[in-house]
Amino acid sequence: MNRQTVLVTGGYGCIGAETSKWLLRNSDASVVVCSRSVSEQRTERVFHDGNRERLAVVRADVTDQKAMQEILSEHQVTHVVHLAALQTPDCNARRNLGLQINVAGTLNVIEAMKASGLKLERFIFASSIAVYGPRATYPEGRVPMLVEPNPANLYGAWKLAGEHISRIFCEETGVATLSLRPGVLYGPGRDAGLTSSPTTAMKHVALGRAFEIPFRSRQDYLFAPDVGGAIGTAVLEPFDGYGAFTLPSLTLTTDEIVASMRRVAAGMGLGERFRITVGNEDVPFICDLEYEPFVKAFPNVPHTPLDEAVRKSLEVFLEHARRGWIGD
Numbered sequence: 175m176n177r178q179t180v181l182v183t184g185g186y187g188c189i190g191a192e193t194s195k196w197l198l199r200n201s202d203a204s205v206v207v208c209s210r211s212v213s214e215q216r217t218e219r220v221f222h223d224g225n226r227e228r229l230a231v232v233r234a235d236v237t238d239q240k241a242m243q244e245i246l247s248e249h250q251v252t253h254v255v256h257l258a259a260l261q262t263p264d265c266n267a268r269r270n271l272g273l274q275i276n277v278a279g280t281l282n283v284i285e286a287m288k289a290s291g292l293k294l295e296r297f298i299f300a301s302s303i304a305v306y307g308p309r310a311t312y313p314e315g316r317v318p319m320l321v322e323p324n325p326a327n328l329y330g331a332w333k334l335a336g337e338h339i340s341r342i343f344c345e346e347t348g349v350a351t352l353s354l355r356p357g358v359l360y361g362p363g364r365d366a367g368l369t370s371s372p373t374t375a376m377k378h379v380a381l382g383r384a385f386e387i388p389f390r391s392r393q394d395y396l397f398a399p400d401v402g403g404a405i406g407t408a409v410l411e412p413f414d415g416y417g418a419f420t421l422p423s424l425t426l427t428t429d430e431i432v433a434s435m436r437r438v439a440a441g442m443g444l445g446e447r448f449r450i451t452v453g454n455e456d457v458p459f460i461c462d463l464e465y466e467p468f469v470k471a472f473p474n475v476p477h478t479p480l481d482e483a484v485r486k487s488l489e490v491f492l493e494h495a496r497r498g499w500i501g502d
Contacts, residue, residue, distance in 0.1 A: 180254070183258035183283060196405075197406045198225055198226075204230070207229065207232070208245060239282040251294070253297075256283050256297070260275050269328060272329070280299065280339055281339055296351070299351070301354060303420060305337070307326050307460065350413050351415075358394060360398065361490075362490045369459070371387045372395075395426050395431065399476070400475075400478050428452045439488065
């Protein structure tokens with residue numbers, strides 16, 4: 175059997191780290207993590223709880239097509255998970271850089287794959303539910319997965335462009351390709367953007383500090399390790415052609431996720447240090463998205479119940495607090 179090697183761009187990020195760790199735990203594949211900035215300290219912090227015997231970490235920028243091609247060839251990569259991207263705040267603040275990384279960077283990775291001459295088995299492009307418009311632009315009830323996208327910002331527009339670029343790659347090469355659209359992540363590794371505030375609240379619980387989540391809107395929440403498992407499953411399990419999918423989520427108000435934090439914190443003996451409140455801001459996040467087509471295609475995908483996910487998150491953050499990794 176041929177050895178499988180998975181290249182993960184943006185592998186230090188929340189989704190990249192969880193995907194890499196899932197692959198190392200649940201497969202025999204080697205994992206090559208690619209990032210613009212690499213250090214042993216950062217590798218230790220991100221992967222301290224995993225087996226690193228099959229892990230390689232390399233420095234490269236997705237805007238450098240030649241470098242990406244060299245990495246693919248040197249490591250004889252068989253599967254590619256492309257996660258490297260600027261998030262919404264950075265895309266808004268540095269639009270040209272966002273364009274170069276989120277759109278041109280995706281094209282560079284694809285052209286590097288084509289030029290490498292390798293027989294690739296799977297390409298995963300990390301899209302986002304940002305390709306959809308605000309919730310009010312869609313009818314009540316469940317929002318069909320393949321409803322017409324209507325991105326409200328450049329980040330969403332560039333992710334939608336990346337989906338089309340990925341589809342064309344599949345049509346040109348025959349490499350099985352998926353565009354996966356995660357929603358709002360929470361849990362270990364989440365640390366940037368407005369929607370990271372529920373995770374920031376969990377860190378404050380671990381530290382015994384007060385924190386207010388500014389919005390009370392409904393969102394589609396995904397536990398970060400589940401997203402890593404979903405992508406890892408989509409990398410390795412059988413699939414042909416091209417598909418775009420939203421990932422399994424839970425549609426919750428901020429009050430509901432804070433209520434879960436309160437229950438779990440009490441059960442862990444942290445009830446007296448729970449000082450999390452919810453603000454009055456109402457943000458029109460997309461939610462209620464259908465995800466059953468992905469579960470049908472990949473029935474082994476993980477989907478952790480809310481209280482269990484919150485408990486696991488708090489356990490991680492308590493350990494991070496002990497190590498001095500949060501709290502500065």
